[in-house]
Amino acid sequence: MSSTIRYLETLAANPNLAALTAEELESLMDSLQLEAPEREALLRGDAAALANLSGARKLMAAIQFPGDANRSVKKKSRVATTTSRAKASRK
DSSP: OHHHHHHHHHHHHOGGGGGOOHHHHHHHHHHTTOOHHHHHHHHHTOHHHHHHHHTOOSOOOOOOOOOOHHHHHHHHHHHHHHHHHHHHHHO
Protein backbone atom coordinates (compact mmCIF):
# COMPACT_ATOMS: atom_id res chain seq x y z
CA MET A 1 0.00 0.00 0.00
CA SER A 2 2.94 2.36 0.51
CA SER A 3 3.43 2.29 -3.27
CA THR A 4 -0.14 3.47 -3.73
CA ILE A 5 0.44 6.31 -1.31
CA ARG A 6 3.65 7.28 -3.16
CA TYR A 7 1.69 7.20 -6.44
CA LEU A 8 -1.02 9.49 -5.04
CA GLU A 9 1.57 11.82 -3.50
CA THR A 10 3.39 12.01 -6.84
CA LEU A 11 0.17 12.97 -8.63
CA ALA A 12 -0.73 15.52 -5.96
CA ALA A 13 2.72 17.12 -5.99
CA ASN A 14 2.75 17.72 -9.74
CA PRO A 15 -0.45 19.14 -11.29
CA ASN A 16 0.95 18.51 -14.80
CA LEU A 17 0.56 14.77 -14.19
CA ALA A 18 -3.24 15.17 -14.29
CA ALA A 19 -2.91 15.38 -18.09
CA LEU A 20 -1.25 11.97 -18.43
CA THR A 21 -2.90 9.38 -20.63
CA ALA A 22 -4.05 6.04 -19.20
CA GLU A 23 -0.93 4.39 -20.69
CA GLU A 24 1.33 6.98 -19.04
CA LEU A 25 -0.43 6.50 -15.70
CA GLU A 26 0.07 2.74 -16.00
CA SER A 27 3.76 3.34 -16.73
CA LEU A 28 3.99 5.44 -13.57
CA MET A 29 2.27 2.61 -11.66
CA ASP A 30 4.82 0.16 -13.11
CA SER A 31 7.69 2.31 -11.91
CA LEU A 32 6.23 2.29 -8.38
CA GLN A 33 5.49 -1.47 -8.51
CA LEU A 34 1.79 -1.24 -7.66
CA GLU A 35 -0.10 -4.52 -7.25
CA ALA A 36 -2.91 -5.39 -9.69
CA PRO A 37 -5.84 -4.78 -7.27
CA GLU A 38 -4.42 -1.37 -6.36
CA ARG A 39 -3.93 -0.48 -10.03
CA GLU A 40 -7.48 -1.45 -10.91
CA ALA A 41 -8.92 0.56 -8.02
CA LEU A 42 -6.84 3.62 -8.96
CA LEU A 43 -7.77 3.43 -12.63
CA ARG A 44 -11.47 3.18 -11.70
CA GLY A 45 -11.12 5.95 -9.14
CA ASP A 46 -12.60 3.56 -6.58
CA ALA A 47 -11.87 5.12 -3.18
CA ALA A 48 -13.85 2.43 -1.34
CA ALA A 49 -11.74 -0.34 -2.89
CA LEU A 50 -8.53 1.51 -1.98
CA ALA A 51 -9.75 1.96 1.58
CA ASN A 52 -10.60 -1.73 1.74
CA LEU A 53 -7.20 -2.75 0.36
CA SER A 54 -5.40 -0.53 2.86
CA GLY A 55 -7.55 -1.50 5.83
CA ALA A 56 -8.55 2.13 6.27
CA ARG A 57 -11.84 3.32 7.70
CA LYS A 58 -14.71 3.24 5.27
CA LEU A 59 -16.00 6.62 6.34
CA MET A 60 -14.35 9.53 8.03
CA ALA A 61 -15.83 12.97 8.48
CA ALA A 62 -14.70 16.23 9.98
CA ILE A 63 -17.37 18.36 11.57
CA GLN A 64 -16.94 21.94 12.67
CA PHE A 65 -19.41 23.77 14.84
CA PRO A 66 -19.62 27.54 14.94
CA GLY A 67 -18.04 29.12 17.97
CA ASP A 68 -20.01 30.79 20.70
CA ALA A 69 -19.47 34.51 20.07
CA ASN A 70 -20.51 35.40 23.64
CA ARG A 71 -18.01 33.00 25.11
CA SER A 72 -15.05 34.46 23.21
CA VAL A 73 -16.08 37.97 24.28
CA LYS A 74 -16.23 36.86 27.90
CA LYS A 75 -12.84 35.20 27.60
CA LYS A 76 -11.28 38.34 26.11
CA SER A 77 -12.82 40.57 28.78
CA ARG A 78 -11.48 38.24 31.49
CA VAL A 79 -7.97 38.58 30.08
CA ALA A 80 -8.34 42.36 29.90
CA THR A 81 -9.59 42.49 33.51
CA THR A 82 -6.74 40.30 34.74
CA THR A 83 -4.21 42.44 32.86
CA SER A 84 -5.74 45.66 34.29
CA ARG A 85 -5.57 44.25 37.84
CA ALA A 86 -1.93 43.22 37.37
CA LYS A 87 -1.00 46.68 36.15
CA ALA A 88 -2.90 48.32 39.04
CA SER A 89 -1.13 46.15 41.61
CA ARG A 90 2.30 47.19 40.27
CA LYS A 91 1.60 50.86 40.98
